[in-house]
Amino acid sequence: PRRSAAETFLLGMIALGFGLSAFCELFAIKGDVGRMNTVFKFYLQMWIVWGVAGSVVLVALCSLAAKSRAWWSQIWQVGLALVLVAGLAYPVVATRSRLLDRFAQAAPHTLDGAAYLNSAVYNDEGRRLVLGNDYAAIQWLWQNVRGSPVVLEGWAPYYRWGARVAIYTGLPAVLGWDWHERQQRWGYQQEVERRVNEVNDAYSSTNPTTALAVIHEYGVSYVYVGELERAYYPAAGLAKFDALVGSTLDLVYDARGVKIYHVRGAA
Secondary structure: OOOOHHHHHHHHHHHHHHHHHHHHHHOOOOOOOOOHHHHHHHHHHHHHHHHHHHHHHHHHHHHHHHOOOHHHHHHHHHHHHHHHHHHHHHHHHHHHHHHHOOOOOOOOOOOOOOHHHHHOEEEEOOEEEEHHHHHHHHHHHHHHOOOOOEEEOOOOOOOOOOOHHHHHHOOOEOOOOOHHHHHHOHHHHHHHHHHHHHHHHHHHOOOHHHHHHHHHHOOEEEEEEOHHHHHHOOHHHHHHHHHOEOOOEEEEEEEOOEEEEEEOOOO
8 A cells, every 4th residue: 555556557567477477387278289379479468568567677776776885786787787788698699590590591681571482492292392483473463363363272281382372462262371270260170171172182183073163162263283283283183274274274374384274254
């Protein structure tokens, strides 16, 4: 009761930070990978609360030290300086390492998040994927596609080059980055798995009817076949798309190892 409202609020923020930290030690969000995302989300709030409280506490401690005896004030100032230097060690040392940790060292330094593609090469399933080839096709989609037509592109396991068309164009895909859909909708994983199987069947099967069934079920307007699809699916399965050109599909892009087919009658 003797404390001011400001002091009470400050102590409450400090306690809230400790409470959030303790919560993450005892509980985790259902379906989390261990408790990784629980810690990420709650600690973001904790550091904001502690950052504000810590700034106020630092000023209060400086004021307290100034009123103390000279020798004690000097000891406290040296101690504070050591703590600040220790805290700055990470950004000083880690910044250079982080800047060197690049997908392609030859990529330009720019705010364009796609510019690295022209310099990047990714090895997957024993094949060398030149990402610049996809980048050229993605730029063609940027320039020539209007609206939000659905794209069919190949599936790849998590944290690989899969879903690149949906990611870089914003166009909806039959199946994009599927892990978080599985994780956040745990009870509906079978729906995601069904799409994985249907996309794989559409590319792998040599029967055109199988691919057309998927195309019509999801209202696909464009079918994408690039190096990733050639790495994951048999050549005989991919050849059926060329066989459908002139009847069901039109080949609208063919360059640098990437083909894009437009479904006749689609938007």
